Structures are given as structure tokens and as C-alpha cells.
Amino acid sequence: MSLLPALENLLLSTPIDKVTVGRLCRQQGVSRSTFYRQFDSLDDALDQLFQSVITEMVAAGDPWLSGADLRLEPHLRAVFRAYLNHGPLMRAVADAEMGKLKATSQHYREMMAMWDEAVARRLSDSYPWVDKPEMVSHALNAAGERIMYYDFGGGPTHVTDEDFDATAQILYSMWCSALGIEQGSEKRLAQG
Amino acid sequence: MKVLLALERLLKSYPIEQITSGRLAREAGISRSTFYRQYASVDDVLVQLFDHVIDEMVVAGDGWISGTDPLLRPSLRGIHKVFLNHGPLLRAVVDAEVGELTATSERYRGVMAMWDEAVSLRLQESYPWVPQPDLIAHALNAADERLMYYQYGDGPESVSEEHFNETFDVMYRMWSSALGIQPGSEDRVT
Numbered sequence: 133m134s135l136l137p138a139l140e141n142l143l144l145s146t147p148i149d150k151v152t153v154g155r156l157c158r159q160q161g162v163s164r165s166t167f168y169r170q171f172d173s174l175d176d177a178l179d180q181l182f183q184s185v186i187t188e189m190v191a192a193g194d195p196w197l198s199g200a201d202l203r204l205e206p207h208l209r210a211v212f213r214a215y216l217n218h219g220p221l222m223r224a225v226a227d228a229e230m231g232k233l234k235a236t237s238q239h240y241r242e243m244m245a246m247w248d249e250a251v252a253r254r255l256s257d258s259y260p261w262v263d264k265p266e267m268v269s270h271a272l273n274a275a276g277e278r279i280m281y282y283d284f285g286g287g288p289t290h291v292t293d294e295d296f297d298a299t300a301q302i303l304y305s306m307w308c309s310a311l312g313i314e315q316g317s318e319k320r321l322a323q324g
Numbered sequence: 325m326k327v328l329l330a331l332e333r334l335l336k337s338y339p340i341e342q343i344t345s346g347r348l349a350r351e352a353g354i355s356r357s358t359f360y361r362q363y364a365s366v367d368d369v370l371v372q373l374f375d376h377v378i379d380e381m382v383v384a385g386d387g388w389i390s391g392t393d394p395l396l397r398p399s400l401r402g403i404h405k406v407f408l409n410h411g412p413l414l415r416a417v418v419d420a421e422v423g424e425l426t427a428t429s430e431r432y433r434g435v436m437a438m439w440d441e442a443v444s445l446r447l448q449e450s451y452p453w454v455p456q457p458d459l460i461a462h463a464l465n466a467a468d469e470r471l472m473y474y475q476y477g478d479g480p481e482s483v484s485e486e487h488f489n490e491t492f493d494v495m496y497r498m499w500s501s502a503l504g505i506q507p508g509s510e511d512r513v514t
Contacts, residue, residue: 267494270474271467278466279459302459309501 135160135167136181140221144287148178148224148233175233182225182236185218186243197250202258204311204318205304212276212300216284216291223285226277248273259311261320268310276303327352327363328373332413336479340370340416340425367425374417374428377410378435389442391450395510396499404492408476408483415477418469440465451503453512460502468495 133141138160142151153174157164171177192210195201215222228236248270255265262268283299284291308315330352334343345366349359363369384402387393407414420428440462447457454460475491476483500507 264490264494267471267475267491268498271471271494271498274470275463275467279463282462283459298456299459302456302463306463306498306502310498 133160135162135170136177136184139177140181140218143220143224144289148227151224173235175228175235178221178224178228178233179236179239181221182239182243185214185221188218189214197254199254199258202318204307204313205316208304208307209300212280212284212296212303215280216288216296219280219284219287219291223281226281244273244277255311259313259320262311272307272310275306279303326354327359327369328376331366331369331373332410335412335416340366340419365427367420367427370416370420370425370428371431373413374431374435377406377413380410381406389446391446394450396503396505397496397508397510400496400499401492404472404476404488404495407472408480408488411476411479411483415473418473436465436469447503451505453504454502464499464502467498471495 135156139151139156142156142159146155151174153164153167156174157167167177171180189211190197192214193207196204196207201207225236225240228240248266251269251273252266255262255269259265279299279302283295305315308318312321313319314321327348331343331348334348334351343366345359345363346356348366348369349356352359363372381403382389384406385399387402388396388399393399417428417432420432440458443461443465444457447454447461451457471491471494475487497507500510504513505511506513
């Protein structure tokens with residue numbers, strides 16, 4: 133197994149503050165110099181893993197974010213699914229905020245800001261009746277991030293389909309009411 | 325108290341990572357050695373200041389949280405007001421999460437967890453139709469926290485009454501829909 137998948141694997145059982153380069157290398161039976169030929173640090177390796185998950189999440193959300201397909205539900209769900217599939221990694225990334233993994237934590241903040249901006253743009257373009265799109269986007273993303281962190285952080289083997297559906301449903305209904313659309317049909321709700 | 329007030333004053337003009345114990349002592353008009361007799365570090369001062377603000381927030385939210393006032397709006401608004409009044413301080417507390425101020429950042433996590441629990445309890449008792457109250461409480465608090473951090477972080481002088489009202493309304497509508505109540509009357513939506 134190459135080192136990045138091995139790191140993600142190790143995070144299934146070990147919190148990020150207990151993961152060291154030495155431990156990862158011992159487990160893989162490679163020398164530390166092999167690691168340092170590929171990465172500057174553990175932070176660097178974690179950051180690279182994170183970037184690939186972001187690419188996945190952006191791909192999952194892109195049809196809605198870009199305005200190509202305005203059905204919110206399937207794309208929101210796909211983003212949640214991508215998060216769940218990488219739950220332990222994403223938990224480590226969010227935890228990096230608290231610790232010394234500066235590159236990862238910086239990218240995490242940037243990613244959240246990018247996400248806020250993309251959602252706000254979609255709201256302004258496609259849901260023009262939503263008041264204060266930037267704030268609404270921000271609040272929805274913050275809620276989503278925190279919920280996914282707690283509910284999906286254990287990864288897919290810890291979350292039944294039923295739990296996943298329940299969590300996705302709560303967030304979906306929160307999005308619908310903030311966007312002023314009906315759940316399911318996603319038609320604009322009548323005013324009043 | 326002199327030192328606590330001095331720190332809150334400094335935070336209006338400087339980010340927390342630029343505030344050293346020397347600067348804080350100067351602002352409070354005391355010597356560094358007097359400072360260190362009272363406090364272990366800037367982190368220590370920040371935690372104590374934070375505790376005062378949390379007391380204020382708990383008082384502001386208590387009507388609804390304790391169940392004595394069935395209306396959410398006044399309590400939620402009271403909490404928003406307290407956050408705004410202490411915006412720069414609370415921004416520093418949230419920022420402490422990414423820095424070296426471990427006492428503050430630990431207290432902050434503890435407070436958020438306590439808050440989630442209190443809201444969840446209220447949901448279970450007063451809004452029994454809400455599915456997954458733990459999750460909902462958590463999502464709402466997270467959204468609130470992030471929004472207040474960005475909108476109120478500069479403090480009351482930088483936020484117009486109108487902007488405050490708009491921000492509060494975004495959150496109040498989100499709470500109402502998550503709780504399945506009508507904004508305003510707060511009757512259950514059927």
C-alpha cells in the first residue's frame with residue numbers, strides 16, 4: 133500500500149495527534165527516509181489526502197453548484213456521502229485546526245471559505261428570493277460541517293444506511309427551509 | 325478586573341496573537357511582576373474574561389433554555405446581543421482554537437458542548453415533535469456560532485442596528501424552521 137492510503141487507513145483506528153511519521157512507516161515496513169522523499173511532513177501528507185477528498189466533494193456537488201442541475205437533494209447527498217466515505221480523514225483535518233498541522237488547517241479554512249462563496253453565488257443566481265445569501269450560505273455550511281464531523285467522523289463502517297439517511301434528511305430539510313423551497317419537489321414555497 | 329478590562333479594550337484594536345503579557349500589563353497600568361502574581365498568562369486572562377461573558381450569555385438565554393419562557397425569540401436575541409457587545413473578545417476566543425491558547429480553546433469547546441446539551445434538552449421537552457434533537461441542537465448552534473463570529477466580531481460600534489436585525493432574522497428563521505414553529509407566533513406548524 134502506498135503511504136497516502138496507508139495514512140488514511142491508520143486514521144480509522146488512531147486519532148491524528150497519535151499518528152507519527154515513525155508509526156506510519158513502521159506499519160508499512162518502510163524507512164522514514166522513504167517517507168521524507170515524498171512528503172515534507174505529516175502535515176504535508178495529510179494535506180495531500182485532504183486535497184483529493186475536496187476534489188471528490190467538489191465533483192459530487194458540482195452539478196448543483198455550477199447551476200447545471202438544480203436538483204439540490206441528490207448533490208447534497210453525494211457531498212455527504214463523499215464526506216462519510218472519508219470520515220476519519222475529514223475528522224483529522226478538522227482536528228488539525230486545533231493543533232500544529234498548519235498547512236492542513238490553513239487549507240481547511242480556505243476550503244470552507246470557497247464553499248461558502250460557491251453556495252452564496254448559487255443562491256443569488258438560482259434562488260434570488262433568498263434574503264442575505266452570504267449569511268444563509270455560511271450558516272448552512274457551518275451546520276453541515278459540524279453535523280458531518282460528529283455523525284460521519286467514524287467512517288462508513290460505523291454508520292448504517294438508516295443513520296446516514298436520517299442525518300442527510302435533517303440537513304436537507306434545513307437547506308430547503310432556508311432556501312424557501314418545498315422538500316421533494318423543490319418548488320418555491322408560496323409566500324406568507 | 326483591571327486586567328480583564330484592559331484585555332477586552334486591547335482586543336478592539338489588536339488580534340489576540342499580538343497581545344503579550346507586557347503590553348497587557350502596560351495597558352492595565354501595572355508592572356509585569358504584578359501581572360504574573362495575578363495571572364499565569366494571557367491565556368489565563370482570556371479564559372477568565374470569557375467566563376464572565378458566558379455568564380452573561382447564560383443569563384440572556386436562560387428564560388427559554390430553562391423552559392420558564394416558552395418564546396425562543398427574546399432569549400435568542402439576547403444571546404446575539406451579548407455576542408455582539410463582546411464581539412472582539414469572542415472572536416479572540418474562537419481564534420484561540422487555532423493557536424497556542426490551550427486553556428481558552430479547551431474552555432471554548434466545553435462551553436459549546438454544554439450549550440448543545442442544554443438546547444437539546446429544551447427541544448426534547450418543549451418541541452417533542454423535533455426528530456433527532458441532539459443533531460438539530462448541534463447544527464443550529466454551529467450555524468449561530470459561525471454567523472455571529474463573522475458578523476459581530478468587530479463589536480457593536482461596527483455593526484448597525486439594521487445589520488444586527490438582519491443577521492438575527494436569518495438565524496431566527498433557521499431556528500424556527502428546524503423547530504417546526506411559525507416565526508413570530510411560534511405556534512407549531514402543522
